[in-house]
Amino acid sequence: MAYKLAIFDLDGTILNTLEDLADAVNYALGEHDFPARTIDEVRCFVGNGIRKLMERAVPAGLEKEEIDRVHETFSVYYQQHCADKTRPYEGILPLLQRLRAAGCLTAVVSNKADEAVQPLCRRYYDGLFDYAVGERPGIGRKPAPDAVLEVLRRLQVDAAHAVYIGDSEVDIQTAANAGLDSIIVTWGFRDRAYLESQGGRRFVDRPEEIEEIFLS
DSSP, rough: OOOOOEEEEEETTTOOOOOHHHHHHHHHHHHHOOOOOOOOHHHHHHHEEEEEEHHSSSOOTTHHHHHHHHHHHHHHHHHHHHTTTOEEEHHHHHHHHHHTTTTTTTEEEEEHHHHHHHHHHHHHHHOOOOEEEEOOOTTOOTTTTTHHHHHHHTTTTGGEEEEEEESHHHHHHHHHHHOOOOEEEEESSSSSHHHHHHTTTOESSSSSHHHHHHHO
16 A cells, blocks of 8 residues: 555545534624624635634634634534534545555544544544544644644554645645645645645545555
8 A cells, every 4th residue: 555544634525514614603603793604705714723713704803702702602503513414525435444444544633623523523434533633722733733643653653654635725734744745635625726826736536536546
């Protein structure tokens, strides 16, 4: 195999979570009498964690304490509704099954809160990841390499034998900061032209192409 370990982003890479994120954003904004955001606006806001998502979604100029309250409303709502409309991208489930059957290790590193990452991975891909981790206190969020390096240590894999697979400029930066190769998917939350401008070099249009890279 070209690599021993595949580390996946979650939102926009293995799960289409955009509608649930947008619904939760607009619920939180509505509860605090702020204007709603479109789904395309939310698409542009995601990638740097839930706190940054809410900072971008609220009206400009709010005090930190007000953003805190909107963030808390979002978090409570999203934890209960994170799987209402979320669905796996077509082809990801058989990809993971085939990679693991070939002896490849698999993991998830996401900027989504860890309390959402764990149930989503269990719900849609139960038993198909050796390790999954989301945003937690004290761990630098992507593009900081902290969580990726934690996965490498836990699974005892050298960076040269691992690849980070994602859909955003944050994922490109994360892989570079951790010393990993990257594979960027084109079915996620960013378009290819933008990702190329952000340093993306290796792209895939279908999950089957990831398998081809690994098993070539």
